Amino acid sequence: MDYRFAGRVARMKSSAIREILKVAEQPEVISFAGGLPAPELFPLDAVRQALWDVTAADRGTLQYSTTEGYGPLREQISERMRTRGIEASPTEILVTNGSQQALDLVAKLFLDPGDAVVVESPSYLGALQVFDSYEARLVAIPTDDEGIVLDRLEEAIRREAPKLLYLTPTFKNPTGVTIPAARRVRLMEILERHGTMLVEDDPYSDLRYSGTPIDAIKSLDRSGRVLHLGSFSKTVAPGLRLGWITAPPALIAKLVLAKQGTDLHTGTLVQRALSRYLRDNDAAAHVQTIRSAYGSRRDVMLRALEGAFPPGVTWTRPDGGMFLWATLPPIVDTTLLLEEALRRRVAFVPGEPFFPDGDVSNCLRLNFSNSRPEQIETGIARLGALIGCVAVG
């Protein structure tokens, strides 16, 4: 049967790479492709106990609840935001089904078809998908080793008057790059000058392994033009699907209306269980455990790259997050390389889909959080041998 879909459906494409990567799920493949946290570090027993406790007697745990989110959890998030330099009352926080839903709700609030959205090149793929599904016009700005290039950004803002600027300023997916404090200040000045709204996607900032913590860009916001998105997926567990938006009350009120129509509210049970987990455990100590494990994995990967990758290949050295990013000689198409890599039982994500204009094909993203150190060494050796062959010709 022929269905009469909405116009946006033409822009909701199934990913060819996702199909190829199904091979990477086989146990003999060492995969640096996913964006998964390490399951062996999930606080399973503590979450289990929290679930047990919140289902002891209070039947409200299984009932409908408010769209805004569970009160005590919003208070805990408000506290947590202080560590990012953000002063936000619980009324400035909306709990969402992971930060992906936060992105979708923000797009729903601001974007009409054809509206310009400025993004970094490369950018988080899931954000590009959201903006595509709202039929936005993506304006891609190049990045250097300190993130988005400000001159090019201001030029684009002048020309396009975008509805939104979207950034992952800290340990960005896919490159691991962080915008330093000084550039954040200058960025905020540009936003003020032109009245531009910023969506600051910040799921990785707790995962810092070196360098000095930097406050969120939202901490510089005096006029209510930054929406900050947070997530418990990397610090507790992604299978709960819990994230949040921090924004001025006027925006939260609209986002609540948008969420009400979208799914009424985020699950009562998971919100109460997370709140209990945060109350009854030393969540900061747990994050420290994750940090030290991921930090060593990053170091192992960086050392392995030094040993295994041939000259002419460069890569980022991120201070945190879950990814690093390698740039190969321009003759190498990493989408083609992936098929050969899978035959050699190692997987990565080709860089091309992260570029809004799809114009760069010699990069690849490597995840270091979800493989054990010995797997990292073996996998990078396999990959280095392959790249050696291809790049030398």
Place this chain on the structure above:
Amino acid sequence: MDYRFAGRVARMKSSAIREILKVAEQPEVISFAGGLPAPELFPLDAVRQALWDVTAADRGTLQYSTTEGYGPLREQISERMRTRGIEASPTEILVTNGSQQALDLVAKLFLDPGDAVVVESPSYLGALQVFDSYEARLVAIPTDDEGIVLDRLEEAIRREAPKLLYLTPTFKNPTGVTIPAARRVRLMEILERHGTMLVEDDPYSDLRYSGTPIDAIKSLDRSGRVLHLGSFSKTVAPGLRLGWITAPPALIAKLVLAKQGTDLHTGTLVQRALSRYLRDNDAAAHVQTIRSAYGSRRDVMLRALEGAFPPGVTWTRPDGGMFLWATLPPIVDTTLLLEEALRRRVAFVPGEPFFPDGDVSNCLRLNFSNSRPEQIETGIARLGALIGCVAVG
């Protein structure tokens, strides 16, 4: 600060009645206003045990998972659909965050601004909100005591060529009315004749207290034009936020893309826990328990109405669901009546917002699932006394 919102935001309105009804949350008010299941009937211990069991060892329970939904749960839903006369393989099922998200995803898939959507008058408020948020043009069709009036429906389909028809054919929210089998067959013929898609919202069909079960309209669908929405909110618990869509594989594939951008996937933990609950418990027996409790509450309310409501007031006598619907003399505006009712410590929802054209103001919706029998008797007596004063003048 002045924000440049998307056009759709103008149609996402905060409900004035929702504000008034906050008073109804005070314990001294007997509320027939909500749409809540009775929490004392939640299978709390069984859900608690299921949560305990799925968090015993498998860390995948807290990990990211597939957008389609948890495989074993999709199989269980597929089995369950047989009781509605629907043959659907697990690949024809997408798990959602409650059936409200199912509605939102269906709208995302089909609706461009200005597209016509045919709805019943009155209709489920949450559906009207979704269609509004996609800037659809609502075409309201009158209903009689067998649901949507088919001649008027066919006329509207001819005139408007709607993208979707939206119905809650079984124990409809707000009226409790059910479309009988014969009218379902004729309805399906009309849809076939004009190539119209149907969204069949079916959250209440398990809650039947009298009469003979009727298969879902989807059971008559031979050409893949019916999307059937189901929910565990009424038969297990709403705080889990678990529903589903049954649709042809070609539509599921597109809905999966839409959901991926919206929130990646529904929570792994809650899906696995629900699947475990369904496996390890006699879920059908639990539904029977709910049925017998709600059935008596309905009977108590119907008897109380006979005794307390003055002549000139009529009401529906639904065979199931959670609501009945009263029609007062045309001079009574039930939105004004609500304020006086709250002073007398009884609450209901005025009918007006359920009418897409907002043109009927003398109806009200009464929920009977969330009050105990003695509260029902007291509350209806209070309401009857008030209506007696007002209607007589």
